[in-house]
Amino acid sequence: MFGDLRRFDAGISPGADWFRQWLDEVFSDEGAADIRSVPRGSFPMINVGRTDDAVRVYVLAAGLAKDDLEISVQDNVLTLRGRRDALPGGDDSERKRPCFRRERFDGEFVRSIALPEGIDVERAEARCHDGVFEIHLPKREELKPRRIEVQTA
Template identity: 70%
Template sequence: MFGDLRRFDSGRLQGLDWFRQLMDEMLPEAGVADIRSVPRGSFPMINVGRTDDAVRVYVFAAGLAADELEVSLQDNVLSVSGRRESEAAREEASERTEFRRERFQGEFSRSLALPEGLDIERAEARFRDGVCEVVLPKREELKPRRIAIQAA
């Protein structure tokens, strides 16, 4: 019944992978690597979440120290910037040929618009294991309140 159907030719996919890799090398800033990823050059990666009390921003800056990262707030915009040196720049004495470099290096800057109603004056940032957590508390009047129900 299904004798006519051909098996999927995986050799064609390998050819497409080769072509995609070639295009990535020729045009490194064009497009995105995957449909679920951010555009190329978006470093550091950022996760944003909220609780009843605060908005939390997680900045994933692997390979950086806390003093190599700058976090600032102005007009409800959170900005993260810094510089990441390449391993080759750190190892000036050694000579080597690189065949492929996928790790971002150089200066970076990301900005994120924050929602209204945050108490920017009480913002805090903590850095641990390459992750900077920025906690932006909500103003008291915007926090959810429970209303007690009285029996009549």
């Protein structure tokens, strides 16, 4: 019944092959974890979630203590700034040794995340436990959804 729908099985013309290769590079899994996220290897990794009451940001930053991460909010942009050393606790001779493969990010970093409107920055809180920073950004009271009770007539 639907056999005639497959009649256009002709290959892509050689001139359009560069376009397919370009699309494969842009949308490949090697560079990004998700189409909406930053490239793999960005530090620190983050998870962002939203409820009716607040926005929660989880910053996954192994090797950072609470004083190693500066957190600020300005104009609805959350900024994470800090520095992570290559070999924590090691002396200078260990840091200068040649490395055959390096996957752990070191150095200074800055990440900025756009936040939704209506965040109450004055009530924001941050906690750190085992290299995971939880940032709680409550919404302003007037923007929280309210239930309206239906009464009988």
